[in-house]
Amino acid sequence: MLKIRIIPTLLYKNPTLVKGISFDSWRRVGTVIQAVKVYNMREVDELVFLDITATDEQREPDYSLIDDIADECFMPLTVGGGVRSVDDIKHLLDVGADKVSINTAAIQNPNLINEAAEIFGSQCIVVSIDYKKNNFGKLEVFSNSGKIPTNLEPYEWAREVEKRGAGEILLTSIERDGTLTGYDIDTLKKVSENVGIPVIASGGAGNYDDMYKILSQTKVTAIAAASIFHFTEQTPKEAKKYLKLKGFAVRIL
Amino acid sequence: MNLTAIIDYKMGNLDSVKRAVEECGGKAIITNNSTDIEIAARIILPGVGAFPTGMENLINLNLLDVIKEQALEKKIPFLGICLGMQLIATKGFEFNETEGLNLIAGEVIKLQSHNGERIPHIGWNEIHFIQNSKLLDGIINGTDFYFVHSYHFVCENEKNIIAKTPYCGEFNSIIGKDNIWGTQFHPEKSQKYGFKLLKNFLNM
Numbered sequence: 347m348l349k350i351r352i353i354p355t356l357l358y359k360n361p362t363l364v365k366g367i368s369f370d371s372w373r374r375v376g377t378v379i380q381a382v383k384v385y386n387m388r389e390v391d392e393l394v395f396l397d398i399t400a401t402d403e404q405r406e407p408d409y410s411l412i413d414d415i416a417d418e419c420f421m422p423l424t425v426g427g428g429v430r431s432v433d434d435i436k437h438l439l440d441v442g443a444d445k446v447s448i449n450t451a452a453i454q455n456p457n458l459i460n461e462a463a464e465i466f467g468s469q470c471i472v473v474s475i476d477y478k479k480n481n482f483g484k485l486e487v488f489s490n491s492g493k494i495p496t497n498l499e500p501y502e503w504a505r506e507v508e509k510r511g512a513g514e515i516l517l518t519s520i521e522r523d524g525t526l527t528g529y530d531i532d533t534l535k536k537v538s539e540n541v542g543i544p545v546i547a548s549g550g551a552g553n554y555d556d557m558y559k560i561l562s563q564t565k566v567t568a569i570a571a572a573s574i575f576h577f578t579e580q581t582p583k584e585a586k587k588y589l590k591l592k593g594f595a596v597r598i599l
Numbered sequence: 600m601n602l603t604a605i606i607d608y609k610m611g612n613l614d615s616v617k618r619a620v621e622e623c624g625g626k627a628i629i630t631n632n633s634t635d636i637e638i639a640a641r642i643i644l645p646g647v648g649a650f651p652t653g654m655e656n657l658i659n660l661n662l663l664d665v666i667k668e669q670a671l672e673k674k675i676p677f678l679g680i681c682l683g684m685q686l687i688a689t690k691g692f693e694f695n696e697t698e699g700l701n702l703i704a705g706e707v708i709k710l711q712s713h714n715g716e717r718i719p720h721i722g723w724n725e726i727h728f729i730q731n732s733k734l735l736d737g738i739i740n741g742t743d744f745y746f747v748h749s750y751h752f753v754c755e756n757e758k759n760i761i762a763k764t765p766y767c768g769e770f771n772s773i774i775g776k777d778n779i780w781g782t783q784f785h786p787e788k789s790q791k792y793g794f795k796l797l798k799n800f801l802n803m
Contacts, residue, residue, distance in 0.1 A: 348716075348766055349723040349743060389790045391723060392745075417618055422745055422788045439611035439647060444747065444788060464694070466611065466648045467682075469719040469747045513719045513749070544717045567717060597723045597743045599791065 349597045350561060350589060351391040351568035352582045353546065354575050356381055358397045358427070360408075365576050367524035369476070369492035375576045378411065382418045389599055390582045392422040394447070394516065394546075394570055396474070398491050400428025401450045407434060409441050416442020424472055424516075435462050439470065447472040447516060450489040453496050453503075456510060463511025468543075471514075473507040475500055477533070478520035485533060492520045501536050508541045515545045516570065522550030524573050529560040538565035546570050553580065554588035561594060603627040603801065604639035606666070608656040610682060611647040619787035623794050625801040633665040641675055641803065642666070645787075646682030650691035650707060650750070653682050654699065663700065670702050674778045676803040677702070684774065684781025685752055693750055703776045704755035710748075710767040718767070719749040726762040726772045726784070734761065734773065734780055736799050742792045744772070744784035751783060778803070 356378065357364050363381055364372040375381075378395075385393055395415060400407055407428045416423060425438050426447030435446045446466075452459050452473050462471045477500040480486040487498040496503075504515055517537055519530040529550045538545040544567045547560045551571035560566060574580050586596040605616050605627050613629045620627040620643070627643075628635060636642065644666070646653055657663055670677040679687045679702075688699040691707035699707070710718050723743040728735060751770035754760050762773035764783070772783045780800070786793035 347724065348720065351722050413614070416615060420615075420619060420622070420788065420790055420794075422747070422785070436611070440614070442612060442614045444612060444615075444647070444785075464649065465652060467693075467749065469721065469749055470611075470647055513747075514721060542712065542717055543719065544721050565715075567722065 347595045348567070349391070349595050352557070352585050353392045353394055353568055353570045354385055354390055354582060355394045355396065355548065355570045355572040357572065358395060359399050365524060365572050369520050369523055378415060379418060382415050386419055386421060388581070388583060390421060391597060392424065392568070393419060394424045394426070396447065397427025402490055402493070406430070407438060409437055412438060412443065413441040426472070426474055431458070432461050432465060435466060439466065445470045445472050445514070447474045449474040449476065452507065453487065453489045453498065456506065459507055459510040459512055463513070468511045468513035471512050472516055473512040474516040474518065475503060475507075476518045476520050488520060500533060501540060504537045504541050508543050512543060514543055515541065516548055517545055519549035525550055526552030526573055528552060528556040529569075531560060531563050534560060534566055535564040544568060554585050557585055558589060558592050561589065562592070601626060601640045602638070603641050603643055604636045605629045605643045605645060606636065606662065607631045608646070608653065608660055608662065610645070610653050610656060613645055616643055616645045616680065616787045619794065619797055620801065623798045623801055631660045631662060633661065636662070636665050636669060639675070641800070642669060642677045644677070644679045644683035644686065646680065646686065648682055650682070650685055650693040650699070651695055651697045653686050654697050657686070666700060667702070670779055676800060677779045678800050679781040680787070681748060681783060681785055684783055685750060687779065687781055688752055689755070691750070702779050703759050703774055703781065705759070705774070706753050707750050708753060709750050710770065713768050716767050719747060720766050721747045724764050724766055726764050728762050729760045732761045732773070732775055733803065734775065734796055734799050737795050738792050744786065744789040744793060746784045748783060752781065
């Protein structure tokens with residue numbers, strides 16, 4: 347049986363890892379290589395690494411850093427941040443990413459999803475979707491690390507990226523991000539029930555029960571989390587033990 | 600020289616395979632040079648991406664003959680990983696019908712959701728042994744490995760099936776024939792037991 351994945355998210359803001367609240371108030375949480383080594387030793391299911399300022403600084407991904415990360419990472423690695431073209435994706439896969447996450451570039455040029463899926467296969471193209479309530483109280487997708495409104499509705503956009511060939515969706519509630527108050531069950535439920543590709547829940551995990559709730563009430567197949575692992579004593583391994591007791595298939599070594 | 604040639608045909612993520620081989624105590628080069636491949640003690644064909652592009656690249660790099668000669672005539676140990684496993688089929692049906700390397704008879708077709716399974720199949724899933732294999736020494740039946748794929752290998756001959764994985768019904772997760780093996784999962788990303796499998800291959 348396919349196991350639920352618990353995925354620590356590493357957010358990189360040159361030169362360190364950070365974690366904020368609702369995509370703001372960033373706190374430094376350590377160095378990248380150190381974190382990757384620790385997670386590698388703990389044999390976590392997968393890692394997501396996002397360079398959160400690359401797009402806004404109009405930088406390309408830091409390939410040599412990602413090369414170094416991949417050298418320490420004998421587990422599946424998804425890399426995002428600053429990815430603008432098929433060449434960027436190729437370069438990231440070359441230096442050791444297993445999957446590449448695109449966000450702003452997919453919104454600006456949706457055809458990038460089609461092209462990338464055709465060349466590299468859907469299985470390594472993750473589209474990351476960040477959303478929050480806009481001034482009219484409606485959910486809206488935001489690009490550029492949550493800064494720029496896009497007029498896209500998350501559920502519609504998720505369907506569209508699937509149609510264009512995305513292999514997975516990383517769906518993040520900006521409002522829940524870093525708050526440790528639990529995942530946005532309603533939106534994750536709606537999106538995960540209406541696409542046929544895997545959806546990774548992101549934003550808000552504060553304890554193991556939040557993970558249980560999102561897994562039992564929606565069709566997400568993986569959960570990403572950051573603050574809970576950075577700022578509390580809780581760990582991916584203990585989370586999986588908890589979920590196993592609740593009847594979920596997890597990988598426990 | 601006990602060297603493993605990791606074939607570079609521009610289909611991504613070769614470095615992880617090299618690092619994993621080295622971590623397992625082996626020596627590896629990433630190459631698309633026929634001479635390197637001829638002198639290597641064994642071959643790994645890794646790969647991420649689409650079947651037609653993979654074959655096109657192998658053809659453009661003039662690698663078909665040397666791969667076939669090494670694997671089928673000289674019978675040196677050969678391991679295909681993920682797309683590399685799929686390319687050893689007779690043909691593939693991703694986008695267009697495309698001829699494969701035909702090292703093990705079979706076809707590569709898309710996974711079909713039976714019970715609401717999501718495609719691509721992404722994550723950790725178990726393998727169930729169908730027959731014994733040296734590749735599985737020290738690995739327990741039912742161990743989880745990391746998968747990330749939308750297509751799967753259907754063997755023409757059932758005796759080439761070494762392990763199956765329950766998803767979308769079930770599919771072949773390890774195939775093998777004489778000196779040639781393929782894993783649909785990524786041993787280089789499957790931590791402890793992935794390394795065990797690679798070590799077993801390096802000892803062939």
